Amino acid sequence: MAHYWDAVLKGFEANIWDIPYAIAYEFHNDDGERSSTNGSETRSGSRSRSTRSSSYSESVSSSGRITIPRGCSLAGVIGKSMTQVPLGFDVALEEPGFHQVVKKAISSGEPILLEIAHEKTPDWLKSDTPGRAFDELITHAVVMPIRPTTRNDSEGLNAIGFVVMGLNPRRTYDTDYQRYTRLWSQQLATSAASVVLLEQENRRQMQLKAQLSINELRFSRFAEMSNVAMWILEPDGALVYGNQTWHDQMDLGAHCSKTGEDGRPIWWDRITDETQPALADAWKSLTEDQISTNIEICIKPSKKTKQCRWVLSSAFPELAEDGSLKAIWGCNTDISHQKLAEELKEQRLLDVLEAKRQSESFIDTVSHEMRNPLSAILQCADGVNTSVLEARGSSGNQTHTKFDREAVDYILESTQTIILCAQHQKRIINVRISTIHL
Incomplete structure (x- = not known):
């Protein structure tokens, strides 16, 4: 805004006939810091411009609207001595004359004619310093408001200031002269709008940069404290960034960016x-095909872990505006415990299958060992039964009152065989029971 007010006064300075003097005032908040005005005493044909050190944000709100009360400070003056012009005053005061003209101009957005000889006109406007406009006393002036926009502003609250411009004492304030001052007012408003928008955009950019810096700091702190390894690589594999967890996993120290x-x-x-x-x-999919990928890799033992470490690496390519590969971002999640659990699960499954196989083999063996004695028991028992039945059938014959010796021997042999087979089966059953208990 300092450059804006300088440009305004510079534009007024060239026309010494139709603009005998011009006094520019800038609105500000009463609770804000008032900008200082530095300049030399003006003489005939000279001008004084203020050096503005305060930013426009002290004068207007974030929406570009000045808040009430409407205090103003001197922005610059040409054609009058600095000692004759007040450095600031409060436009909101309910005083007749000059204050009311300023309020009317700000509200309407149009230049308003001010009669210098009016009794309510301030003395500093009545005083005159010869040197411009035929060295004659100025009888009229106009108050030109500077409103960057008039949209939804019936009270002129978005005005950034106003200019009190003296009129040519030898020219009637006719239609042409009115059109001339109106064009000045419109040009000042258009230029002010450009400045206001530029400063608002600059403030927005500064806020975005500040927010970005805060977000970068937060992300950096988060990345360093995270137990997930985060990394950024160049397309050739050179390390751009790696957090502490990544360095701990790779165990490379300061040499991680070198090539073998x-x-x-x-x-x-x-x-x-x-x-x-x-x-x-x-890596080929990432660099050539530019496709995101997930892969499980195993890292060799480090000085701390003394054992291999499995990680799930998720990576995706970062592309430049022309579609070329700019960088590769990714993170490594430690899945060593998951891999260990999977190995234990697989080993237990193999143990169960082996136990099942051994059990089936044992059952087959036991079945075979039990089948033969049972067959012998059945045969022997059947033989004993047959012999006894034959002996009973022949007991009615007088010549065979006793069993034949041959039949007795056969029965004895069969009973012994039955006893042996039964003992053998008992031993097998005892072994099976012991195995089950174990």
């Missing part, structure tokens, strides 16, 4: 030989 003799990044050698082929395929 084979041209691959040095962190590649930290991957076990079994999972390097899968990693090579995934």
Whole structure:
């Protein structure tokens, strides 16, 4: 805004006939810091511009509207001495004359004619310093409001200031002169709108940058405290960023960005030989096909862990505006416990299958061992039964009052066989029971 007011006064300075003097005032908030006005005493044909150090944000709200009360401070003056012009006053005061003209101009958005000889006109406007406009006393002036926009503003609350411009004492304030001052007012408003929008955009950009810096700081702190390894790599594999967890996993220290003799990044050698082929395929998909990928890789033992560590690596490509690969982002999640659980589960499954196989083999063996004695028992028992029945049938014959010796021997042999088979089965059953208990 300091450059804006300088440009306004510079534009007025050239026309010494139709603009004998011009006094610019800028609105500000009473509770805000008032900007200082520096300038030298004006003489004939000279001008004084204020050096504005305060930002426009002190004068207007975030929506570009000035808040009430409407205090104003001097922004610059040409054609009058600085000692004759007040450095500031309160437009909101209910005083007749000059204050009411300023309020009317601000509310209507149009230049308002001010009669210098009126009794209510301030003395500092009545005083005159010869040197411009034929060295004659100025009898009339206009108050030109500077409103960047008139939309939804019937009270002129978005005005940033106003200019008191003296009129040519030898020219009637006719239609042409009125059109001339109106064009000035419109031009000032248009220029002010550009400045206001630019400063608002600059403030917005500054706020976005500040917010971005805060978000970057938060993300950096989050990444460093996270137990998930986060990393960013160049398309050739060189490390751009890796949090502390990533460095702990790779166990490379300050040499993680270097490349090995084979041209691959040095962190590649930290991957076990079994999972390097899968990693090579995934890397090809990322760099050539530009496709996001998830892969399980195994990292060699580090100085801390002393054992291999499984991680689930999720990576996706970052593309530039022209579609080329800019970088690769990713994170590694430690799944060593999950892999251990899977191995234990698989081992238990194998143990169960082996126990089942052994059980089936044992049952087959027991069945075979029990089948033969049972067959012998059945045969022997059947033989004993037959012999006894024959002996009973022949007991009515007088010549055979006793069993034949041959039949007795057969019965004795069969009973012994039955006893042996029964004892054998008993031993098998006892062994089976002991195995089950074990």
